Amino acid sequence: MLRADGITVAYGRQRVLRAADLTVAPGVVTGLAGPSGCGKSTLARVLALLRRPDAGRLTVDGTEVRRWRHRASRDLRTRVALIFQQPRLAVDPRLTLREIAEEPFHATGRPVEDLADEVGLTPELLVRRPHEVSDGQLQRACVARALALRPRYVICDEMTTMLDASTQAHLVARLEAYRRETGAGVLAITHDEELLTRWTEPSGGPTVRMT
Amino acid sequence: MTSSLTVQNLSVRFRLPGATVHAVSDACFEVRRGECLALVGESGCGKSVMAHALMGLLPANATVAGSAWLRTEGAPPLDLLAAPEKVLARTVRGRRIGLVPQSPAAHLTPVRTARAQLAEALRELGNPASADELAARAGLDPAQLDRYPHQLSGGMAQRVVNAIALAGDPWLIVADEPTSGLDRPLVEATMTELRRLADDGRAVLLITHDLRAAERVADHIAVMYAGRVVSLAPAEEFFAGPRHPYAAGLLEALPSRGFVPIPGRPPELTDLPSGCAFRPRCDRSTAACSHLPEPGPVACHHPLEHHVAR
Numbered sequence: 001m002l003r004a005d006g007i008t009v010a011y012g013r014q015r016v017l018r019a020a021d022l023t024v025a026p027g028v029v030t031g032l033a034g035p036s037g038c039g040k041s042t043l044a045r046v047l048a049l050l051r052r053p054d055a056g057r058l059t060v061d062g063t064e065v066r067r068w069r070h071r072a073s074r075d076l077r078t079r080v081a082l083i084f085q086q087p088r089l090a091v092d093p094r095l096t097l098r099e100i101a102e103e104p105f106h107a108t109g110r111p112v113e114d115l116a117d118e119v120g121l122t123p124e125l126l127v128r129r130p131h132e133v134s135d136g137q138l139q140r141a142c143v144a145r146a147l148a149l150r151p152r153y154v155i156c157d158e159m160t161t162m163l164d165a166s167t168q169a170h171l172v173a174r175l176e177a178y179r180r181e182t183g184a185g186v187l188a189i190t191h192d193e194e195l196l197t198r199w200t201e202p203s204g205g206p207t208v209r210m211t
Numbered sequence: 212m213t214s215s216l217t218v219q220n221l222s223v224r225f226r227l228p229g230a231t232v233h234a235v236s237d238a239c240f241e242v243r244r245g246e247c248l249a250l251v252g253e254s255g256c257g258k259s260v261m262a263h264a265l266m267g268l269l270p271a272n273a274t275v276a277g278s279a280w281l282r283t284e285g286a287p288p289l290d291l292l293a294a295p296e297k298v299l300a301r302t303v304r305g306r307r308i309g310l311v312p313q314s315p316a317a318h319l320t321p322v323r324t325a326r327a328q329l330a331e332a333l334r335e336l337g338n339p340a341s342a343d344e345l346a347a348r349a350g351l352d353p354a355q356l357d358r359y360p361h362q363l364s365g366g367m368a369q370r371v372v373n374a375i376a377l378a379g380d381p382w383l384i385v386a387d388e389p390t391s392g393l394d395r396p397l398v399e400a401t402m403t404e405l406r407r408l409a410d411d412g413r414a415v416l417l418i419t420h421d422l423r424a425a426e427r428v429a430d431h432i433a434v435m436y437a438g439r440v441v442s443l444a445p446a447e448e449f450f451a452g453p454r455h456p457y458a459a460g461l462l463e464a465l466p467s468r469g470f471v472p473i474p475g476r477p478p479e480l481t482d483l484p485s486g487c488a489f490r491p492r493c494d495r496s497t498a499a500c501s502h503l504p505e506p507g508p509v510a511c512h513h514p515l516e517h518h519v520a521r
């Protein structure tokens with residue numbers, strides 16, 4: 001279980017999360033919906049250990065998180081992967097797509113070509129840098145990167161809002177294959193109700209609605 | 212004369228070490244005041260590059276061919292592809308054409324508040340309106356204007372860049388994915404806003420992957436595949452049953468329909484197959500498809516037939 005209890009986060013005087021609770025169970029897709037600006041992305045960052053909450057508790061498979069960001073243990077950090085809404089803000093613009101996708105490996109694991117192929121990136125795209133590819137192509141690289149370390153939990157924060165219907169269906173199918181193969185828990189954050197239904201239904205996971 | 216933009220045989224190539232990217236090839240379409248044209252297509256098919264070419268915002272490794280005549284009442288026609296950068300900067304960008312960019316957060320300066328960036332756009336374009344008025348028109352609460360970009364949600368950032376695009380009162384709006392990151396009510400609101408701009412007599416070129424959003428506002432739908440416009444049809448006709456096999460596949464991938472991806476993957480734009488670029492993924496392809504189909508409303512050798520709707 002990935003469990004958040006009573007998470008409160010403020011930016012300056014602006015409180016964006018007030019005692020939010022959420023559980024992501026392994027093996028299923030949990031849906032998270034809510035209006036624009038309600039704090040879904042902030043909660044996603046807390047769940048991925050990227051932001052220390054001002055109050056509340058996060059536990060990953062029973063271990064309470066006490067250190068955040070790069071200070072968190074490698075084991076905990078790599079157990080949760082986050083795929084962002086805006087891939088451009090999530091990558092180092094100087095790296096090639098190959099380097100982005102293999103960044104977390106540091107020369108271990110499977111060849112990056114296999115992962116890239118699974119997300120639908122052709123070899124010629126791997127040598128390009130972010131400004132030389134489209135948003136959708138960059139997001140495919142980010143999905144490859146997120147799955148490279150075989151996380152137990154994958155947080156997808158509006159992962160496909162920038163993408164056409166076919167690419168969306170493809171990447172969701174890729175995450176579903178990963179979930180079935182590894183028993184990972186997936187949090188699908190989206191404001192698209194139709195997508196939410198199609199994505200959560202096969203595993204029978206719950207949908208949480210924020211206000 | 213109504214103001215219009217006529218794009219003819221627009222092609223864009225990027226030079227990369229050892230390769231050429233055929234990002235846009237022989238694209239033709241037109242938008243006029245009062246109309247909304249939606250340009251849809253799979254990721255990487257050249258939609259954003261097309262928008263950037265029209266605005267003169269392509270990077271240095273790009274070459275452009277064709278023409279894009281911008282006809283504005285009371286001004287001589289201007290070929291956007293041939294006009295010098297100075298002319299584009301002084302008379303076109305922001306004043307005749309407003310660009311609503313994709314990745315709004317990446318377009319805002321991180322160290323300045325939304326208000327400062329709105330005010331600057333207004334000042335540069337000589338618009339006496341206040342940042343608050345402009346923000347309100349784009350659906351923003353003026354109280355949120357004092358935030359820095361990283362403190363804005365995706366939806367709020369989108370509305371800030373929408374507001375900036377309108378600062379110079381342009382007659383043509385080029386909106387590149389204006390709804391990505393917005394929740395459904397905001398998508399609806401943005402679409403209503405775009406439709407209102409068209410009904411008020413502006414022209415709207417909507418670049419989107421969101422077919423449902425396109426259905427809400429567009430009068431015409433252009434579908435791009437591998438840099439080419441392969442289908443151009445009135446919206447109603449399109450949604451009743453697209454005749455191009457690729458367009459049909461795209462519609463069928465929607466979560467509200469089959470939710471099945473089109474098999475295979477988009478082609479490498481550095482190494483396009485000869486003939487119809489959709490051939491490797493198309494279940495209707497025959498030997499004839501190794502020749503490029505005639506450009507036109509349905510660029511296909513074997514279009515789908517549809518029963519006349521209703």
Ligand SMILES: Nc1ncnc2c1ncn2[C@@H]1O[C@H](COP(=O)(O)OP(=O)(O)OP(=O)(O)O)[C@@H](O)[C@H]1O
Nearest residue numbers: 132133134135136225234254255256257258259260
């Ligand atoms: N500066 C560049 N140098 C080389 N190739 C580029 C450059 N910019 C874009 N491309 C390529 O041009 C093609 C079209 O890109 P574009 O950004 O227009 O796609 P798009 O249709 O907008 O996709 P998306 O829906 O993912 O935003 C892509 O194959 C991309 O990799």
Ligand code: SF4
Nearest residue numbers: 487493496500511512
């Ligand atoms: S021209 Fe041939 S390959 Fe291309 S879309 Fe039509 S049937 Fe398919």
Ligand SMILES: [Mg+2]
Nearest residue numbers: 135258259313
């Ligand atoms: Mg784009």
